Amino acid sequence: MPWTTVQVEKLDSFFISGDFTGDRVLTYREALHEAFDQSLARDPRVFIMGEGVDDVAGVFGTTKGLKEKYGADRVFDTPIAENSLTGIAAGAAMAGLRPILIHARMDFLLLSFDQLVNHASKWCYMFGGKVKIPLVVRTISARGWGSGAQHSQCIQGMLMNVPGLKIVAPATPYDAKGLMISAIIDSNPVLFVEHRWLHKTTGHVPEELYSIPIGKGVIRRKGEDITIVAISYMLVEALKAAEKLQEAGISAEVIDPRTLKPLDEQILVESVAKTGRLLITDTGCKTGSVASEIAAVAAEKAFHLLKKPIKRVCCPDTPTPTSDVLEKAFYPNADDIFNEAVKLVRE
Amino acid sequence: MSIVMDDSKLLEMYRTMQLIRLIEQRINDEYKYDEIKTPIHLSIGQEAVAAGVCIHLRKDDYIFGTHRSHSQYIAKGGDIQKMISELYLRKTGCASGRGGSMHLVDPEVGIFGSSAIVGGSIPLGTGTALASKLQKNDRVTVVFFGDGAADEGTFHESLNFAALKKLPVVYVCENNFYAINSHQLSRQVGDNIYKWAQSYGMPGYQIDGNDVLEVFKYAEEAISRCRNGEGPTMIECLTYRWKGHIGTVDDVGEGYRPKEEYDYWVSRCPIKRFSEYLKNKGILTDELIKKIDQEIYDLIDEVFRVAQNSPKPSPDELLDFVYAD
Ligand SMILES: Cc1ncc(C[n+]2csc(CCOP(=O)(O)OP(=O)(O)O)c2C)c(N)n1
């Protein structure tokens, strides 16, 4: 069993309510599987490729059985050549297909920057809109069980600086399915950022196909005293922190941007207008993170609304350590969010 | 070499080579006026490769090129007006002024865009070939690149993938021996890029890229292998660029390329060799040469005049095309 599975199996499953009601509850990974299954069935242009997508583990269960169902032409394993595979997927997209390329670790995405950044993301602009690249690049960040410096990175912040690339980072099963479908039907390259610790999260998910607009955030919890913007897995920690804050008499509003680029600036500004305090929490290292960008947007557009300086709760600027002791010190959690939020509100 | 081919095809290849040569020369001549405000990489001396390959391609086949891809664009039938307007960075250019000389595009004839990243378009062309296979059509992709691109990982990764999946793609290396000023032998252990292709499990050939009939023959076989589902081929075409790497400079002697080497290759001019062949066969006459040249000059005058008088993009269009709708 992959070591991150060992880790993930130890986690409590976390239920996020509010997306949708009904009695159908799925895990994040089941929701993704359903998005792939239904998209493959609906659109013959869709295909999935990546290292290990057709093996018994099926990318943590998210692609399991799809090769058997749709054939080896539409769900297939690849050589370990991340850069060229990204270009190959982009080329197939130019010719009218809708590829989904999977990197089981976000760290491996770094090998593909040439094709992702220099090519796929720029193609539409560089050729005056003549060629489109409807491509989904799905990446999964791992964490824990000694994943170490090369198997745990959350580098979405780096990619905020790439024009032409859309980035989504769903945190709930409902959003995972809806945004995957949106990414597949979009005419641009979309980076689909996942976190391994979200795979066990549960939530209501309708059976039918649906999409979620790219570029729209949601308020996960309404509040008055402080705005907490939480990205990807940090939403789970933020919601736990908000619960504790409530007990301490602080009402926190939790915002989930869902899409990192283009960012929903309106939801951010409106919330800050109400609370006057902003804490942003991201899964990546602090400098140049998505949190940095959100902070910059708030400074530009909502400076006059802020009563206190903005706070970022991120990983420190160090490679991920492997030692369990150091790992624990490295990752911020609900307590850190709680403590910083209390300082912002009370001090 | 005995090739059974009708005269019209031979003349078409001649015309294509001459079209490339004369357009490149005109670009060269106009460059000093500073109105073509984009880096250019001329293909003078290398015309036979694109001409001998693209003659076999249908409109719906795909090609990919590099920073040096005027010749391929012309040979594949890209819109020449839009190409020259693009060099002048006009709104009416093939990439609406967002691309320039290194980024030519004409999806109507299967040109999905050239890349200025060395080796960058090799995966893309491998990807359109994958699409042909998955879509079960018989469209062929040809990827053109230089000897420098064979240094890159994309070359090796892509060839492996194409062979593994038996994709309908032909890799055409225009080996002009140099990457900027760096000779192939200072970058690669051997002088046989085609052997890499063989070890990846596809036919690989090294041929005289200044002999358009030889290019024609090898390309014909490679492309028909693709159409028959027999997988990829690589053709390494030995050729030579006459101009310096970039712009209109000449870089012969003075510590750059040896004069003797340059003279040797100029003596093997692909157009001169082919026109002599055609004349000997009675297919081409001095009169016909004149007539073809005149037609080409007329076309060139027209496209340059139109390009120079076309509107530039306006600043308020800066953000257009970042995303497709
Ligand atoms: C990835 C990358 N590295 C370096 C360069 C700079 N560069 C531009 S052209 C060139 C030489 C390419 O040589 P080759 O592939 O043989 O093509 P040729 O210019 O001879 O047609 C180099 C190194 C680049 N454009 N892209």
Ligand SMILES: [Mg+2]
């Ligand atoms: Mg070269």
